[in-house]
Amino acid sequence: MTELLKIENLNKSFGALEVLKGIDLTVEKGETVVILGSSGSGKSTLLRCVNFMEIPTSGRIAIAGKPVGTERSRASGRIQVDYRESELIGIRATVGMVFQHFNLFPHMTAFGNVMEGPRTVLKLPRGECEARAETYLSKVGLADKMHSYPAHLSGGQQQRVAIARALAMEPQLMLFDEATSALDPELVGEVLQTIRSLADEGMTMLIVTHELGFAYSVASKVLFLSDGVILEQGAPDDVLVRPKQQRTRDFLRGHATYKLPDLAIT
Amino acid sequence: MGYEWDFGVVFRDFDLLLLGLVNTLKVTGLALLFGVPLGLILALLRLSRHGVIRIPVGIVIEFLRSTPPLVQLFWLFFALPILTGINITPFIASVVTFSFQSSAFFAEVFRGGIVSIEKGQWEAAKAIGMDRGQSMRRVILPQAVKRMIPAFLERVIELMKTTTLVATVSYADLLYEANTIAQATFRPLEVFTVAAAMYFAVLFPVSLFVRRLERRLGRTGEGTVH
Numbered sequence: 001m002t003e004l005l006k007i008e009n010l011n012k013s014f015g016a017l018e019v020l021k022g023i024d025l026t027v028e029k030g031e032t033v034v035i036l037g038s039s040g041s042g043k044s045t046l047l048r049c050v051n052f053m054e055i056p057t058s059g060r061i062a063i064a065g066k067p068v069g070t071e072r073s074r075a076s077g078r079i080q081v082d083y084r085e086s087e088l089i090g091i092r093a094t095v096g097m098v099f100q101h102f103n104l105f106p107h108m109t110a111f112g113n114v115m116e117g118p119r120t121v122l123k124l125p126r127g128e129c130e131a132r133a134e135t136y137l138s139k140v141g142l143a144d145k146m147h148s149y150p151a152h153l154s155g156g157q158q159q160r161v162a163i164a165r166a167l168a169m170e171p172q173l174m175l176f177d178e179a180t181s182a183l184d185p186e187l188v189g190e191v192l193q194t195i196r197s198l199a200d201e202g203m204t205m206l207i208v209t210h211e212l213g214f215a216y217s218v219a220s221k222v223l224f225l226s227d228g229v230i231l232e233q234g235a236p237d238d239v240l241v242r243p244k245q246q247r248t249r250d251f252l253r254g255h256a257t258y259k260l261p262d263l264a265i266t
Numbered sequence: 267m268g269y270e271w272d273f274g275v276v277f278r279d280f281d282l283l284l285l286g287l288v289n290t291l292k293v294t295g296l297a298l299l300f301g302v303p304l305g306l307i308l309a310l311l312r313l314s315r316h317g318v319i320r321i322p323v324g325i326v327i328e329f330l331r332s333t334p335p336l337v338q339l340f341w342l343f344f345a346l347p348i349l350t351g352i353n354i355t356p357f358i359a360s361v362v363t364f365s366f367q368s369s370a371f372f373a374e375v376f377r378g379g380i381v382s383i384e385k386g387q388w389e390a391a392k393a394i395g396m397d398r399g400q401s402m403r404r405v406i407l408p409q410a411v412k413r414m415i416p417a418f419l420e421r422v423i424e425l426m427k428t429t430t431l432v433a434t435v436s437y438a439d440l441l442y443e444a445n446t447i448a449q450a451t452f453r454p455l456e457v458f459t460v461a462a463a464m465y466f467a468v469l470f471p472v473s474l475f476v477r478r479l480e481r482r483l484g485r486t487g488e489g490t491v492h
Binding site: 165 | 395404
């Protein structure tokens, strides 16, 4: 296995508010890592530091073995790194991100949305951009909606277009930031299945989600984040079935207060 | 008391009024030609992340918006020659004044449209690797322009009405010609009625168009800014 992402002693503060307090994480190529935690625990911030939507306050991030930025100093155990925007733009082009609220470009069709990255960022020839758009829209099951505008698509379809838009950049890593939290319950399944099929194909992914059942079934590793630190991590069975920490247990209990009997959905 | 209307005198000099209207449209058109691109540049500069750019540009915009256009026109036409020794024609003074004056208002329309676009659009553009310029050009502006159109056209109507001020520096616009004819014929009532009708004939269709456009944009679910 090769290391695709290595995070060392990552800290992120917004003013006086310390959101991430020394995160260490290694993700192997092909792994699906699910990040859990209550709101405010820093899950989204962690994800957004990986593609530098947020600039880490300190700490080192290496992608595919290459450290991002130039290390300046290591004062009091903190690793200070300088970043150049041009380098970060290059990183973002190779790390796909899917947002809670889809954020599709409303003035472009599904096809246009997916083509936009290859065309404007990668500057590929038009034919190749179109081919990519077709490939990835078909992959998310929306070949028949190519020429629809986002406003005419359901939430689930919009989110699948957003996934195709990220995939069209042919990223080495995909980030999902609560990709199903804004969806009507009956639309969650189609998006989860799309993500699941990516996992099966060996895409490396970091997923922030509240869908515990999905986390259990898809994750190769589960992290439980609390107050900006990784409180617990391991295989789904260890973290979700036999958690060691009281706070993890409380979190899981809060998510499983009411359950349908198994019969109801067969 | 019965007033005897006599439009005959007006129509004898109607060609002068038409010439005045053409001149009004000329000043308005040129002010738009220079004011719109300048306004876009000012708007983008005012949105700069760097205070050294943002703050001075903000001051210029607010200065232009908060001083009467007539004062700006007089300053350019009467005061500037004293300072620089350069005499400019009423026409040049009018075009320059209204280009700058309207650019400040357009800048605010454009800025309003740009900042009305949700943060998520910037984020999505950034996440696929776009830089700020690409995001602005490909994602933000195309959406913002749609929202700006009604407010923009309102400003155009406003601009054409404000250009009546150029009559005060003897530029032969519609109002100036009307005034000249009124004084020569002693028929101000008829002359200014016709002049008003001529402004109305140009601006009312624009205004109707704005309203229809707003309804159409409203139907496709796109909000507009004012």
